[in-house]
Amino acid sequence: MEEMEVDVLLRGTERVTRQEAAQLPILMPDSGSSTDVDENVEAEIERPDPPRLLMSAWAFSQGVEAGPRTAPAPSATRIIWRRATRSGPRHHSSTQRPLSHSRPLDFLLRVPAATAAEPGSGSTTDVSGSEDEDETPVTGSPLIPASLPHVGPNAPAVPTPLRNSAVSYADFAGETERTSPAIPKQPEAALVQVSPSAPRVCPAREEEGEGETCSICFESWTTAGEHRLATLRCGHLFGFTCIDRWLRGQGARCPQCNKKAKRSDIVMLYARKLRAVDNSEQESMKRSLEQEQSLRRRAELESAQCRLQLQVLTDECGKLRRQLQELKTLMAQTSSQPSGAAPLSLSQRQDAAQGGHYVFAKAVLVSQPGGCRVLSYCEPLSCLLASQPSPQSTLVPGCGVKKISAANLKACQYVPIHAKQIRGLAFSKQADSLLLSAALDSTVKLTSLLTNTVVQTYNAGRPVWSCCWCLDNNNYVYAGLNNGSVLVYDTRDTSTHIQELVPLGSRCPVASLSYIPRAASSSFPCGGLIAGSLDGGCFWEQVDEASYRPHVLPLETGGCTDIQVEPESRHCLVTYRPGRSNPSLRCVLMALSRAPQQDTADQPACSCYPVQTFSAGSSCKLLTKNAVFRSPAREDCMLVCAGDEASNSTMVWDASSGALIQKLPADLPVLDICPFEVNQGSYLASLTEKMLKIYKWE
Numbered sequence: 001m002e003e004m005e006v007d008v009l010l011r012g013t014e015r016v017t018r019q020e021a022a023q024l025p026i027l028m029p030d031s032g033s034s035t036d037v038d039e040n041v042e043a044e045i046e047r048p049d050p051p052r053l054l055m056s057a058w059a060f061s062q063g064v065e066a067g068p069r070t071a072p073a074p075s076a077t078r079i080i081w082r083r084a085t086r087s088g089p090r091h092h093s094s095t096q097r098p099l100s101h102s103r104p105l106d107f108l109l110r111v112p113a114a115t116a117a118e119p120g121s122g123s124t125t126d127v128s129g130s131e132d133e134d135e136t137p138v139t140g141s142p143l144i145p146a147s148l149p150h151v152g153p154n155a156p157a158v159p160t161p162l163r164n165s166a167v168s169y170a171d172f173a174g175e176t177e178r179t180s181p182a183i184p185k186q187p188e189a190a191l192v193q194v195s196p197s198a199p200r201v202c203p204a205r206e207e208e209g210e211g212e213t214c215s216i217c218f219e220s221w222t223t224a225g226e227h228r229l230a231t232l233r234c235g236h237l238f239g240f241t242c243i244d245r246w247l248r249g250q251g252a253r254c255p256q257c258n259k260k261a262k263r264s265d266i267v268m269l270y271a272r273k274l275r276a277v278d279n280s281e282q283e284s285m286k287r288s289l290e291q292e293q294s295l296r297r298r299a300e301l302e303s304a305q306c307r308l309q310l311q312v313l314t315d316e317c318g319k320l321r322r323q324l325q326e327l328k329t330l331m332a333q334t335s336s337q338p339s340g341a342a343p344l345s346l347s348q349r350q351d352a353a354q355g356g357h358y359v360f361a362k363a364v365l366v367s368q369p370g371g372c373r374v375l376s377y378c379e380p381l382s383c384l385l386a387s388q389p390s391p392q393s394t395l396v397p398g399c400g401v402k403k404i405s406a407a408n409l410k411a412c413q414y415v416p417i418h419a420k421q422i423r424g425l426a427f428s429k430q431a432d433s434l435l436l437s438a439a440l441d442s443t444v445k446l447t448s449l450l451t452n453t454v455v456q457t458y459n460a461g462r463p464v465w466s467c468c469w470c471l472d473n474n475n476y477v478y479a480g481l482n483n484g485s486v487l488v489y490d491t492r493d494t495s496t497h498i499q500e501l502v503p504l505g506s507r508c509p510v511a512s513l514s515y516i517p518r519a520a521s522s523s524f525p526c527g528g529l530i531a532g533s534l535d536g537g538c539f540w541e542q543v544d545e546a547s548y549r550p551h552v553l554p555l556e557t558g559g560c561t562d563i564q565v566e567p568e569s570r571h572c573l574v575t576y577r578p579g580r581s582n583p584s585l586r587c588v589l590m591a592l593s594r595a596p597q598q599d600t601a602d603q604p605a606c607s608c609y610p611v612q613t614f615s616a617g618s619s620c621k622l623l624t625k626n627a628v629f630r631s632p633a634r635e636d637c638m639l640v641c642a643g644d645e646a647s648n649s650t651m652v653w654d655a656s657s658g659a660l661i662q663k664l665p666a667d668l669p670v671l672d673i674c675p676f677e678v679n680q681g682s683y684l685a686s687l688t689e690k691m692l693k694i695y696k697w698e
Contacts, residue, residue, distance in 0.1 A: 216242035229269040234259045308360050311665040356633050358695035362409040366402050370689040375672040376425035380433050382406045382678050387422035406678040415452045424467040428474045438467035444479045465509045471517040472527050480510025508534040514565035524570045524592045532563030539606050551606040566628045573628040577620040585616040587642045614653045617646025627673040632682035632697040643670030650686045
């Protein structure tokens with residue numbers, strides 16, 4: 001090979017010596033057909049030298065030591081096959097993809113894919129025209145990519161470089177120095193090492209996997225085996241083997257929260273897939289909402305108390321101003337008179353008669369959604385009872401009564417009784433704490449407040465509007481129906497009523513029932529039942545234990561809403577709603593009377609006559625219950641209390657003079673009024689739809 005004289009075509013028609021020709025490649029044309037190439041001779045293409053920074057990476061991937069660049073041996077003759085330019089577009093096989101040389105990192109990712117030929121195999125490689133265009137490297141020849149300056153259908157074809165694996169890196173470097181332009185050397189810090197086997201982990205996947213891996217070994221726990229899911233008493237999750245070794249060697253502490261733990265605290269969890277919804281923010285918002293609601297209710301209650309106290313102080317201020325003005329007038333009259341006692345003024349006479357007034361004591365919230373209706377007082381237990389719907393309607397539906405202690409004026413307990421709204425509550429004179437209640441569910445019930453249980457139930461068949469006890473015989477109770485009838489029940493007979501009192505006139509609902517006991521020496525000695533309906537009133541005189549005689553009371557036709565009785569004075573208070581003739585609410589105090597018997601055959605007639613009339617506001621949409629009772633200051637004086645819907649207040653009158661003593665404000669219309677005494681003190685309770693306000697006599 002060294003003895004040959006070879007003409008080398010070197011950019012023109014020049015002659016070179018034997019030594020120079022030995023160092024230059026031999027250019028041989030290719031007809032385009034496949035050619036057998038000996039394994040000691042390598043077909044190669046003159047291409048631009050790859051970047052110097054990639055040589056070390058290529059040498060590392062091929063297992064070749066990158067040493068200093070030395071000139072190639074002059075004895076090595078290289079033959080370069082040149083192929084004539086083919087016309088037409090280049091076609092790639094469907095199983096191949098075109099090689100991209102646009103990014104230098106593609107070289108680093110593709111170099112490890114090349115495989116070296118087995119040494120000593122002695123096989124040859126067939127290189128055809130289609131294989132020149134293939135990206136797949138030939139066995140035993142490393143692929144050295146270079147940028148193609150021209151890409152297009154008419155671009156000249158460039159042969160694929162083929163190289164023997166025995167060729168050293170120094171030969172390749174010497175060749176690239178002669179055929180490639182110089183590339184400026186970059187610092188080593190600019191090299192980026194990319195490992196093709198290292199997976200690229202997304203941060204979102206890392207966050208999702210935090211709840212599925214053991215916090216000790218950072219490996220996923222399993223549902224079975226030694227590394228199965230386990231937890232400590234503090235609630236943190238680990239693999240069983242990890243937490244077992246941790247507690248054996250690191251001390252009795254949880255690796256997450258550092259709380260004390262021991263091996264017996266390890267608990268296996270049996271779960272195929274564990275996932276917890278983070279609702280801490282929702283629970284925090286719920287707690288904040290409950291706190292805000294509690295603070296708001298407290299603020300509303302304090303605001304109502306402040307408004308009430310302001311109203312009381314305003315009334316007191318007005319009263320003091322009037323007294324001051326009267327005192328000035330009295331002093332002027334005294335100075336003008338020569339001698340003698342001065343007469344008392346009207347306000348002084350009223351103060352002397354009443355001897356005090358009501359002062360606000362406390363407001364008690366009975367039912368936040370509303371629905372309260374009637375009020376009563378249990379003297380043996382010293383507690384007020386207010387009817388209300390069930391506070392837990394889903395668990396305990398229906399209606400019942402709320403106990404309010406008269407000692408500390410606090411609501412203490414709810415007692416369920418009826419299925420529908422309660423319209424009447426009454427207690428007997430006996431200290432047995434039996435509550436008689438009537439409701440719109442057509443039942444009358446007896447409830448023991450000592451055990452808070454219903455002991456007797458009577459089915460009336462119709463909605464019951466009112467009820468009361470017989471004060472002459474505690475074995476009898478009365479129930480007023482919505483058809484105007486009154487049913488008489490014997491508590492000793494648990495089956496049904498023993499008698500029905502049929503109305504004489506219209507069949508309006510019996511809104512109120514009151515019993516007057518017999519009296520030995522009185523202008524009205526009869527005992528019986530006063531039934532007040534929406535059309536009038538009737539007195540059912542009890543002749544004997546089983547018979548009743550009706551007496552129609554001379555009341556105004558229509559407009560009667562309530563009749564209340566004061567048993568000792570034999571007076572009754574009749575309430576009329578506003579009408580055409582009287583545009584305001586009126587409360588008429590009447591005295592019961594009995595006409596003398598003219599003939600032995602005729603029965604004495606019972607009647608009543610008005611004593612005093614009290615006027616209130618011009619609105620009356622609700623069937624309110626009023627009260628007439630003895631004055632706390634004097635035994636011979638009576639007070640009349642009625643709710644005024646127009647001003648949402650409780651009005652207190654002096655029954656003897658008819659003068660308005662006080663006007664106690666409320667937030668809502670007053671539905672029921674109940675006077676009571678406890679601990680040698682006199683109180684007045686007014687019930688609205690939600691609140692119970694208590695006033696003390698001073």
